[in-house]
Amino acid sequence: MVDAALAQVGKNLNEAMRILGDGQMEPDAGTESRRFSRTSIPGPLQGDGQDVTTILHLVHHLIHEEEDEEDGSDKASQPIQNVGEQGHMALLGHSLAAYISVLDRERLRKLTTRILSDTTLWLCRIFRYDNGSAYFHEDDRDGLVKVCRLAINARYEEYTTEGYAVLSSRQPVIYQSASCRPGLGQHLCNQLGLPLSSLCTVPCNTIFGSQHQMDVALLDKLIKEDTDAGKLPLLLIANAGTPEAGHTDKLSRLKELCDQHGIWLHVEGVNLATLALAQVTSAVMGATRSDSMTLTPGRWLGLPAVTAVTLYRHEDPALSLAAGLTSSQPVEKLRALPLWLSLQYLGHNGIVQKIRHAAALSQHLLLKLKSLTCIRTSDGLEKQISLVEALKMVEDEQNSPVVLFKFSQESNAGGSGGSVDGLCVGEKEVLDTFNRWMGEQLAQLVPASGVDVVELEDEGTCVRFSPLLTAAVLGTQQEDVDEVVQKLLELVPMMSATMNLRQDFREETHRHAPSLTYIEELSWPGLGAVRYESQAEGADESRRKQEQKKINDALLTKLQELDTDIFFSTDPEFVTEENCIFVGMVTDDVDVSELVDTISTLGRDIEESGRLLENMTERVRKGILEAELQLQKANEEKLLEEGMLRQLPVVGSVLNWFSPVESSIKGRTFNLAAGSLDSTDVTYSTKVQAGRTSLQDIPTLSAKRLSGQRLFRRPGAGSDSMSETSSIGPADESSGVESFTMSPNIHPSMSMSQPETAEHAEAYVRPAGLLGNPEQVEAEEERQPEGQEEDLSGR
Numbered sequence: 001m002v003d004a005a006l007a008q009v010g011k012n013l014n015e016a017m018r019i020l021g022d023g024q025m026e027p028d029a030g031t032e033s034r035r036f037s038r039t040s041i042p043g044p045l046q047g048d049g050q051d052v053t054t055i056l057h058l059v060h061h062l063i064h065e066e067e068d069e070e071d072g073s074d075k076a077s078q079p080i081q082n083v084g085e086q087g088h089m090a091l092l093g094h095s096l097a098a099y100i101s102v103l104d105r106e107r108l109r110k111l112t113t114r115i116l117s118d119t120t121l122w123l124c125r126i127f128r129y130d131n132g133s134a135y136f137h138e139d140d141r142d143g144l145v146k147v148c149r150l151a152i153n154a155r156y157e158e159y160t161t162e163g164y165a166v167l168s169s170r171q172p173v174i175y176q177s178a179s180c181r182p183g184l185g186q187h188l189c190n191q192l193g194l195p196l197s198s199l200c201t202v203p204c205n206t207i208f209g210s211q212h213q214m215d216v217a218l219l220d221k222l223i224k225e226d227t228d229a230g231k232l233p234l235l236l237i238a239n240a241g242t243p244e245a246g247h248t249d250k251l252s253r254l255k256e257l258c259d260q261h262g263i264w265l266h267v268e269g270v271n272l273a274t275l276a277l278a279q280v281t282s283a284v285m286g287a288t289r290s291d292s293m294t295l296t297p298g299r300w301l302g303l304p305a306v307t308a309v310t311l312y313r314h315e316d317p318a319l320s321l322a323a324g325l326t327s328s329q330p331v332e333k334l335r336a337l338p339l340w341l342s343l344q345y346l347g348h349n350g351i352v353q354k355i356r357h358a359a360a361l362s363q364h365l366l367l368k369l370k371s372l373t374c375i376r377t378s379d380g381l382e383k384q385i386s387l388v389e390a391l392k393m394v395e396d397e398q399n400s401p402v403v404l405f406k407f408s409q410e411s412n413a414g415g416s417g418g419s420v421d422g423l424c425v426g427e428k429e430v431l432d433t434f435n436r437w438m439g440e441q442l443a444q445l446v447p448a449s450g451v452d453v454v455e456l457e458d459e460g461t462c463v464r465f466s467p468l469l470t471a472a473v474l475g476t477q478q479e480d481v482d483e484v485v486q487k488l489l490e491l492v493p494m495m496s497a498t499m500n501l502r503q504d505f506r507e508e509t510h511r512h513a514p515s516l517t518y519i520e521e522l523s524w525p526g527l528g529a530v531r532y533e534s535q536a537e538g539a540d541e542s543r544r545k546q547e548q549k550k551i552n553d554a555l556l557t558k559l560q561e562l563d564t565d566i567f568f569s570t571d572p573e574f575v576t577e578e579n580c581i582f583v584g585m586v587t588d589d590v591d592v593s594e595l596v597d598t599i600s601t602l603g604r605d606i607e608e609s610g611r612l613l614e615n616m617t618e619r620v621r622k623g624i625l626e627a628e629l630q631l632q633k634a635n636e637e638k639l640l641e642e643g644m645l646r647q648l649p650v651v652g653s654v655l656n657w658f659s660p661v662e663s664s665i666k667g668r669t670f671n672l673a674a675g676s677l678d679s680t681d682v683t684y685s686t687k688v689q690a691g692r693t694s695l696q697d698i699p700t701l702s703a704k705r706l707s708g709q710r711l712f713r714r715p716g717a718g719s720d721s722m723s724e725t726s727s728i729g730p731a732d733e734s735s736g737v738e739s740f741t742m743s744p745n746i747h748p749s750m751s752m753s754q755p756e757t758a759e760h761a762e763a764y765v766r767p768a769g770l771l772g773n774p775e776q777v778e779a780e781e782e783r784q785p786e787g788q789e790e791d792l793s794g795r
Contacts, residue, residue: 093338143310241269246402251286302472437525
């Protein structure tokens with residue numbers, strides 16, 4: 001018979017997970033939850049209590065409040081973790097721990113002892129750590145702090161009575177690898193009250209072996225130097241999977257060295273999870289001989305809020321109790337309850353299956369990367385990789401769950417673009433930028449893969465795939481790995497083409513100096529950055545910068561409106577240059593010369609348009625003053641011609657009725673372009689205003705492209721190239737135009753819509769018999785009756 005309270009705990013948890021996890025609320029409850037907001041939630045506690053359902057709805061609203069406030073936001077970008085049934089068991093363990101803590105002391109002691117002993121036994125057998133004890137802790141660094149305190153108690157016999165005073169006689173030394181996670185050694189010294197001089201960082205190999213493995217020979221030398229100096233080598237922190245690269249130290253040799261000098265060996269790392277598999281590499285098997293090791297089964301198995309576990313071996317329980325590794329308080333032993341429930345739910349086969357699945361994903365990706373045709377090996381030893389470089393090749397670690405790869409540009413001078421040799425000054429920085437962009441794109445395009453970007457000291461920026469840390473949570477499958485490879489095949493050719501064309505872009509920009517300035521920005525993942533320089537003379541520095549910003553902003557808007565696949569951006573946050581235009585990734589069929597010409601021409605047109613506007617403004621101002629004088633003079637002439645009496649309201653009307661005045665009405669029109677007040681006679685007598693400058697005579701840019709082809713593409717290079725001419729539907733028979741051809745010289749931002757005036761229509765549409773014969777065109781225009789417009793209804 002199940003305890004009623006225990007059954008209620010499980011029921012409440014299921015209801016809470018249904019509301020919080022699935023977000024399925026009752027229809028009336030959904031309306032009720034809308035009244036919760038940042039402003040409606042009171043600060044002080046309400047007088048009347050709330051029921052459980054209302055409180056859970058409130059928590060659900062607080063969780064999704066930001067998503068509700070941001071309309072149109074991509075909610076899939078940060079999905080809520082789907083914990084699954086095994087995750088529900090872990091969450092149930094936290095609820096049960098609170099419930100069990102209210103039992104009587106004797107029953108509580110028996111229950112906690114059983115839970116702790118079962119969990120310790122299971123973990124030791126799964127991860128091949130015989131005769132070990134377990135310490136469960138929330139902070140994954142806390143176990144290392146406790147075993148270090150245990151080592152101090154074991155090596156300093158008078159430490160329990162004298163305290164830290166005994167450390168002054170022989171200063172303890174803690175050794176860690178240079179590849180350890182940042183801040184671990186500092187945290188350890190702070191918790192133990194040791195000076196930072198007690199921390200010794202051991203460099204990694206520089207000649208032989210992995211560059212992320214601890215240098216054992218150098219460690220031996222450092223230990224002997226510290227011993228000769230009167231110090232006490234206390235503890236060594238080794239890695240079975242470094243945080244960034246996932247490399248494993250030579251644990252067997254380190255264990256022999258520690259036994260020789262009486263040093264405590266502690267091992268941590270993601271590769272410890274592979275100890276649960278049937279076949280384990282010899283490098284990782286060395287961890288089973290260590291004095292202690294820290295496991296994080298919650299991340300490996302996808303269990304939320306599950307504690308980390310430190311397995312250790314020591315014969316004196318009194319010292320373990322003094323170090324805090326064991327406790328006489330039964331409630332503290334309940335930390336193992338969520339893991340105890342989860343391990344039983346998964347079973348041994350389920351645990352091994354999850355870890356094997358993660359390792360298989362890594363091997364599948366590694367094989368895919370190695371099978372790419374662009375990956376080449378030289379003499380079977382040195383790998384020269386032009387597309388993707390697999391870095392995780394250490395000793396016999398073929399089952400490592402961590403894979404690193406990076407883009408490495410092939411240095412060839414072939415093709416239309418320049419080679420990487422032109423970027424020798426900042427080649428490494430540029431490659432790091434491109435790899436960072438590639439990793440971010442993969443993480444965004446395939447979020448279920450869990451790939452991220454890491455910075456390594458020697459290799460630079462790399463993309464890391466560590467499924468043991470992400471697969472259980474994200475539900476990564478083999479299809480996601482295949483999608484990562486597919487996206488790589490799409491991204492890498494673009495990156496390679498952009499890398500090759502960067503030098504050409506720089507040279508073309510220098511060719512357009514001083515109107516264009518090339519900006520050397522190594523942290524921009526793209527073709528490069530350029531700035532249009534204003535050619536105005538005599539302006540002060542502040543006004544010149546203001547004018548420059550105005551022109552480049554307008555230029556960026558024009559470029560973004562063009563029919564092209566190239567991405568144009570303004571100044572990113574991480575750059576120091578101002579008023580720049582950043583050109584993104586391009587393909588190998590892009591004509592860099594045409595691209596730079598377009599940027600220069602558009603910038604010049606914008607600058608000239610701005611000057612024209614300024615000149616026109618000044619002319620309009622003067623024209624208005626002149627027009628006022630002309631209108632005043634016209635009024636005076638009218639007064640003299642008609643007489644004073646005709647200006648009176650009543651008398652003038654009667655006088656005009658008896659003796660009408662025959663005076664012609666003179667219309668006036670104000671020409672904005674010329675800034676003058678003209679008569680409207682010329683407008684009605686001729687079809688075109690002769691001798692006046694049209695506002696539409698601003699120089700336009702003619703982009704050399706084929707009909708239907710994207711801008712900046714070389715003819716024949718892209719798949720979207722079309723024929724040189726294109727016929728446009730049958731014209732209206734009444735217009736006498738059967739067909740016409742479209743010129744390939746088209747303004748980038750000009751649409752193919754109908755021209756606004758007949759004059760402009762004549763510039764683009766001519767009857768077939770008149771094309772290419774200016775004399776016939778002029779004769780045809782002279783034969784047209786005055787004021788009669790050409791019928792262009794069929795255009």
